[in-house]
Each structure stands twice: as structure tokens, then as C-alpha cells.
Amino acid sequence: MSIFDGLFRSRDKPSNRTAGSGYTFYMGGSTAGKLVTERSAMQMTAVYACVRILSESIASLPVHLYQYESEGNKAKAVKHPLYRILHDEPNPEMTSFVFRETLMTHLLLWGNAYAQIIRNGKGEVIGLYPLMPNRMTVDRNSNSQIIYQYQIQDSDAHTGKTGSVTLKPSEVLHVPGLGFDGLVGYSPIAMAKNAIGLSIATEEYGARFFANGATPGGILEFPGTVKNPESIRESWNKGFSGNNAHKVAILEEGMKYTPISISPEQAQFLETRKFQIDEIARIFRVPPHMVGDLEKSSFSNIEQQSLEFVKYTLEPWIIRWEQSLNRALLSETEKPDYFVKFNVDGLLRGDYQSRMNGYAIARQNGWMSANDIRSLEQLDLIPDELGGNLYLINGNMTKLQDAGIFANKENNNEKVLEVEEPDGAGESGESKPKHSDPGKNPVPERHHR
Template identity: 35%
Template sequence: MPVPTLLDHTGAPFERKAAPVSGVSAPEPWFMEALGIHATASKVVVSPSTAMRVPAVARAVNLIAGTIGILPARVFKVAADEARTPATEHPAFGLVHRFANPFTSARELRQILTRDALLHGDGFAAVVRDGSGRPRELVHLPPGTCTADVDLVSREPFYRVSLTSGSDVLSWRDVLHLKAPSLDGIRGASPTSLGREAIGLALVLEAYAARLFGNGARPGGIISVPGKLGDTAGPRMKASWQAAFSGEGTGGTAVLEEGATFSPVALTSVDAEFMAQRRHQVREVANVFGLPSTMLGDTENQTYSNVEGLAQSFRDETLLPWIAAWEDAYARVLLDESELSTHAVAFDLEALDRADLAAKAEAIAKRRAAGITTANEERRSLNLPAHANGNELGSPFTTANEAPAHNE
């Protein structure tokens, strides 16, 4: 199947320019930074791929990207009273709710772009339009193929896309750009780059522990003999011990000779500090990604009473900023300027509340009983269409019983 021609939002083909050719030289520090490769004080190079070797980083990235991916998103038509109804006839409805393109679901694309933004700072997808300029597909642009820039006069962003056939300059209307919290307002600053020192130290501790236990370097005890070992007893005892307690032979049975005794070595303060440091790095990684550390397996301070609060913190402090970034990114490229006041792209947060539907229903019932909200206001928060009789502020749980009139 031929690759579809990329069109801008006016329906005209993108201007195609030949990729510049330059001499080959040693990478400069700024170039390495642009690739997401960072040197650290621990002498460990932190890149997106090496960062994902840290279990806490992999868990954080997969948790955030995976959760964003499973949340449904829709295009809504917004009425004058802010009531929302699904705009199923809008050309962008299927792109955000069903399939971004014939081979990628909308949820999968959100997961991919969120992971790109977490690891590289930015996630990009090209908007492929039909002859009339309407969005037809969203196609993922892998990291390294697209860079964001800004016009120095108009301050409008634009994008340089490097493809196998050359390079394209794309308008900001034609690139779905999800960026991590930005330092310059143009490009996102990935958590893995901002937190590279913490991630680098976690890599050092991980590698040290792997070498230590892989080689059986830490003695589990001390072998003592009452006298001097013979010329053959020493090597024979050493070979027996190493065969039983080092490498893949760990857990075997060693034979002691010459009246030797074994005294186990207790856990030292150095060992305890090492394990505490590894736990601390999990919390540092959690801080880097804005997560409660309990989400990364640190249950030391978790109690039965604070589980709900930690889940709420994950929802409000971790996910909602990413959801807002997605809604804005969708609206920029999928809605015409004339539609920004009449349409909106919104995520359905009901999936996050499924585990606590009873508490949510109780909260809605209390607000309605107190006359704080109307039925339509509550339905709007659930992305449900307005009800004909839903604008009454009175409590639905009380009714005025009037005696019927009688003719005398």
C-alpha cells in the first residue's frame, strides 16, 4: 500500500526539502543531550533505554502511559449551557475514540506518545488529512524523527520531520505534540533527563548488587580451623566450599575437614545502609515522575487508612496534568478555530473511579440532596447528555405532597 501524501490543514502538500548534509565528527555534548543521553556524576550514562533498566523507572513509565492509554476519549459538542453530547459525526471522533489509523488504535497511540514524552520529553504524531483538509489519520513519528522549533518573529511553533525520502517542515496544526512539562515552552523536559542523577545512582546500586550476588562475593560466614591446614586439605576444602556456595552452586552442601567450624556472619550496618539506599532510590524515582512511592512497590509507609488518599493523589497529581496536556494537544490539531468554542475533546475519568463507585455515587447523592448541583451538572461531569428535567436544583429525594382539590 503506498504511503499517503502528507497534507497540511489547508489541504496543500507539505513542502519537501532535501535533508542537509554535513561532515561527520565527534558528538558534541549538546547533541548527546538532544538524543536524551546524559552523563552523570556517578559516571553512568543515562539514556531512555538504560533508564528503563531500573525497575522503578520501568514501572513508573508503564503505569502512567498504560493508565492514560486505557482512558476513553471523545469529541463532544458543547452547548451554551456547557452541556455536552458526543459529536459522533465529527471527523476526529473516531481518531480519538476508536482508531488513530488503520493499524493503530487510539488507546495504543496515546500509550506510545505518553511513553515517548516520559522518556524523551516529546511525543509526536503527524496528522494526515484528506483533500478537504479534514483529519483522516494520526501516524506516530518515532523519537529522533521530529524536532520542535519556533519562529523567532511570530513565535509560532513548527516541526522538522526527517523521513527516509527527505525532510518536511510541518505547521503546528499538522503535528500532534504531547510534551512533558517544558522549561522553554517549546520542547518538553523528560523526567529521565531531569532526574538523571537519581536514575544513575539507581543503576549503580543495581549493577553493584548484581555483581556482588552473582559472584557470591559476600561471605555468609567464616571457616575456622584449630590448627594449620595441610597442603592438600586447604585447596580441597576451598574447592568444596566454592562448589557449594558460589555462582549456580549456591545452596549445596560443603564438607569441612581438619575439625573446621563455620560461623555465620550477621548483617552489618553497611549491608543495612545499602538496602536503605536502594529503597531511597525508589522514592527518588517516584519523585522524578510525580508518583506516590507506593505505586512503585514502596509499601513501608503504606497503611490501610491512607490507601484511598494515595490513589487520589495518583489521580489528581500524576494523571490529571497528562490528561489536560492530551486534551489540549488533540484540540489544537483536530478542531478548527471555529470549533474551539463549540466542541471539546475530553477524557472519561469514570474508568479511574470504577474501584470506588459506591463512594462516588454517595458523593453525587449528597450534593443533589443538599441542593448544591443539578442533575444535568452531575451528568455533565460524567460526560452524559443533558436530561429534559435535569436543571431543577431541588432535592430529588423530597417531594411536596399536596392534597388534591375537591369540589364541594
């Protein structure tokens, strides 16, 4: 028996709990007395908003398969069979957007995203189909190799199989979330069930308050003895609760009404609900302004918060996706030459003036051409004969090693020429250098600056 058998023998389904490495986080009842599951949590507006924002953000990013070329360049591998599956259509039943949105929703609710990989006889990927995480069990066989067991239901496509099917790691695209063992992620809903349960409780309290609360409400005082108090109470609730709330009450025979109800503001009901929205946004690391809480947002910082959302929230998810796709979909011979990459340039564009200033700096320093800029702005390219692909640089800039080239030329032109004697001074008629007499004024030497 392998040592791994005791550690990773059974992975319970996330539908009722998530477990691993000795830690168990049960789904279900919370300390607020409310049942918390993935589906009940999605009925909370804050949870639904966070899941929708992250799922749609990941799904809307362009994803491409690239191939390394010479000198460190890369190009889109559009002729590779995997390119169309990732970029356009992973299977005949859904688009790439819907596929990634579905898997990202599973990842946020259950902590794991699974998809079955369909290959042809050559081992090439020809299709990807999402699998429900609450029906997947990750286990190890007798040889300590990871296996995936999936429960088949009647709602699945008819494959002629019933019960459970065992899939090999090469047949499953698994994107795990945060976990303790690196193999299976844990559901954020299970981790934060008490915070979500409190949100459900406060929302239900508010719904009951406005649906069933009698308005006006308080104590009915009657001089003397009330023979049938239940009848009076039922008559009052029937006349002034529900759809009849806020109607004018007419009192008879000295009856007096004293309101004693506490408003939701006095009970800090609204503050509690607002805090729970921030609490849920904190779970998914989504800026509050993206779920409708603009209390701490302004025109001066909302753009910076959006950039931080891309950097600190989306970037870890993107890297998790990219590495899982590279590991599961590329063969060992393809991994040195190909890689999957999400493009986040569209989310980091900034406002128009900031983009133009950035393009101007890049253009003047020679690391972007006019066509590079126009392609980012979705504009038609300039033909080569008009200089669309030229990389320019300011004329007052040069390499550091050539910084003294003009100074050296100037010094060469100013070299001191030796003074020659008149003709016939030498025996052969050649001119000789004229030596200065120590007693006479020497020829002044020219000093270089």
C-alpha cells in the same frame, strides 16, 4: 537575522542530550558510573512501573469531542470526523488506547510526544501517526517560523522519501513536557540521571552479590605454608559459589574458615534500594503504594492517596493533552464551538457507599435525575413516562424570594374591618362608620404580630 535565530537555532535530539535556552542536560554517564538512557532506565522496575501506570491511566480515560449548544449545554459531536479518530481509531494500524499509551510513554521518557497529522483536501484530520522523539528536531527557519525535521529510517513505512523530512506545525501534534522555553520539553530521565544511575548500580550490585559471591565467604587459614594459594582459591570458589552456594564445606589438614563478609542489611543495601524506589516515584509524582511500596499506606488513607493521584498527578497531564489536541487538531473556525475533553469520573467514583450517599444528596437537591445517576452506574435508563428524567426537590424547601408568601396571605385574612353604624343612620340610608366617643370606651384595635 532574527533575534530568535540565536535562541532557538538548534534543538539536539533527546537521544543523547536535551538542550535549550542555554541549559544542557546530558544523557549518558552518571556519577554512579552507569550509563543512563531512556531504554536502560526502563529496565529499572520502578521506572517501568511509573511509566506504565501513567501511560495506561491516560490511555484508559475516555476522550470525547464536544460541541457547545444553546444555554451553555454541551453534547458529544459524534458526527464530526475527529470524534472517531480520537475516541476509537487514530489510524488503521492502532487503537486509541495504544496511540495515547505510546505517546504518553514518549512524553515521560523523552519529555516530548509527536504525531504526524494527516489531512484530506478539505483540511479535515483523517489520521494520526506517532513519531519517535529521538529522531525529531525542532528548529526555526529563516523567517523565525517553527519547523519540525524528522529523520526517516528503514523501519518506517515506505513513503519513497529518505533522509529527513520537514514538517510544518500544522502537520504535527506536539505535546511538550516541562521545559524552559515553552516549545520543547526536557526528558525526566536526563534530569534525574544520577538518581536513576544509583538505582542501576545498587541493582547490579545485588545481582552480582548473589550470582558471584562465595557462600560461605571469608578467610581460609592453613597451618604452615601454602604452596599454591591460587589453586586453593579457585577450587574454593568453584565448589561454593554460584549454583553451589550454601553447600557444606569440608576442611582438611587443620584448615580453618573465618567468615568476614558483610551482609547486605549491614551495608544498608536494602534501605538504599528502597529509598531509590521512592526517589523514582517522586520524579514521576506517583504515590509509592502504586509501585508496590505499602509501608506508609493503610486502609484509612490509601483511597485518599488514589484521589490525590488523579488530582495532582493525572490532572496536569490531562490538561496538557487537552490543550495540545485542541490547538493542533481544531481549525480556527471550529475552536469556538468544539473542544476535546477527557472523562475522569471513573477514577473519582470512590467506594459504593460513598457513591450512593452522593447520589442521594444530588437527587434530593434536584440537580440529578434518576437517569443521570443510572447512566453513571452503567444501568439501563428509566422511560420518561415513569419519571426517569424528572428533577425533584424536597417540599420543605423554597426560593428565598418566596419565603414570606404564606405569612402575607395570613396577614391579609386578619385585616381589621371597619365597624359600620346601624341602618338608617345616614340621610341616604347608607351606613356610616361608627366613630368612637372620646368619652366612651373606644373599639379596641387589633395589632398585627
